[in-house]
Amino acid sequence: MKLLITALCAAFTTLSASAADLSLMLNWTPTADHAPLYFAKAQGWYKKEGIDLNIETGKGSAATAQRVGAGGTPLGIVDLPTAMQARGKGADLTALMVIYANSPQGFYWLKSSGITGPKDFGGRKIGNPPGDAARLMWPAFAKKAGLEPTAVKFVNLSPQAKVAALKAKSVDIISDFYNEHDQKVKEFGNDLGFAPWSSVGLNVYGNSIVVNHAFLEKNKDTVAKFTAVTQRAYAACVQAFDPCLQALMAGASGLNADNQRDQWERIKTLMRDETTTKVALGAFDGARVKSDYDLVSSLIGIDKAFDPSLMFTNEFLDKKTRMTAQ
Template sequence: MSVSHRFGVRRVCVIALSLLLTGTGPSWGAPKEVRYILDFMPDGFHAPYYVALDKGFFTDEGLNVKISRGYGSGDTVLKLAAGQYDVGLAAIGALITARANENAAVKGIMLYLTRDMLTMWVRDEGKITTPKDLEGKTISTTPGNGHFVMFPAFAKGAGFDAGKVKWVTVDGAAMGPMLINKQIDAAPFFASHGPRIQAQATERGIRLKPFPYADYGLKIYSTSLIARDETIQKDPDTLARFVRASLKGMRWAADNVDEAARIVMKHNPEVTFEATKGAWEVSKKFIFVEASSCRSNRAPPCSSSPTARCSPRATLARRPPTSSSTATGSWRWAPAWPRRRTPPASTRPASWSCPG
């Protein structure tokens, strides 16, 4: 059954700032340049944004968008805060920590993942069978990696001592090969990266085993579109247009999985079709949620609140950030358009609203 048919029982829920959702009609002047940085290397997880670029959804909104690869959420947040980019994609945990410890003037503007995909990957060779076996082991990370930020909460839920793990900071592109070549014991990747890194491991006759953080009690909101405080205050219209085009890309990619994967390949020749398609198929499960999940108009208490319970490393700051300082609006469950103003059918996902 196609995604478009399943939308009869599924709703698209996102979190966004209400003022960003009241954009004007398509009467633009010269295209607005937007520099957009991803959280990591491009793959199927990023399909909606490449679809929006390739299908002209950004152009329709008067935007000339340039997409750049990321090197980990923490790096993305800091580069955005420094003004090197206009919009970014990053894990909320990394944003909270950067806001608390680096005073990064960046906020979330739209939730991309309604459930977290943080996952620790190990070689399935009998040496690490439970998360507790990670004690005494070496794990790779990138600077400000969301997995690293949330690791203490994962360890607490899984019942082991996070302080007994050794971390090594490496380039994101090196983590997979280092795990496969047995230079490290574990590596953090999103669940959507599974098809790619497992394919690489299979070539060496190795099987990988995932430990999803969510399976051990870490049920939080995750990767979001982010922007600088200054942009949110001075140019909300551009952000509104970027969000609208992105949502159109989400719907189109959900309805056209194979072609969406090919579009990602078109812009990133280094990726493979099967891995890209697999990554997008996994990602969809974390982006589109069942209508029953939208019963409450407000986010669950732990989902976005920057507390020690949700983002332990943020407590290292003297003044941990508040919810209002890390996310725009009140982080409500909401369709990506105002409730009182129904968007044109051509610009909204089918069954787009969430019950209030």
């Protein structure tokens, strides 16, 4: 009887482990850049590693960084400079894998408004959500563009309302990720003005998967398995996106398949840099992380300084899995 009870307890423990809940909070609502997560979940890859992944909608990088940093959820997707600012305020988080090795951030306007570039932004209204990474990083962009950070007025908009607001001219400029570029080209044609952040010399790391550091220390095996599956999923979606698109469309509502397919083509260019193609897909370069930290510290400010090398780890990435060169 004792042996039977011991066996049953062991079986129960195994079953519990195989169904362990793990939550990940997105930066915003699901789009193509999150498709690999939905694909791996639909394929049962996480479940096979003992992870029952719950994907939560986010409300901006700042909100997700705060939630993960406070231990409200173990994992999240956050723009890396925003994660740095949050860590400077006491958020306990570490980046596990970069999704956007190049900054996806850009500003859009209508040429018919008289704006020819960022130098003309002064006195204009920029529409974006209050928790948007572009708003948090605006002081850095403004200084690089030769503007005072107070030169513009921000108007609160949901992500879904940006294009309509620009079309209605209730705002002069909107911020958005480059993966949404095709949608705006179709909407505005030759009247569309665009400036990527790189046009003023800003190419900081973008969306990255972060983990609560205390959770990481107590659950290294789970975090290692999650990271390995996620890296593998992104690599699979680079090779063939249709199965990933199908999983995304089944797992999220209100999406247009053609738009998401267009987005993924842009996303692949954002995923690709010297480190992700030669070291590992999702890998951070320590020198770039330090450069981003120095930029955030000098142009925006970090409340409490920390060693930027502690902001990330490449420990759980498979070096044999690399981003394609083209």
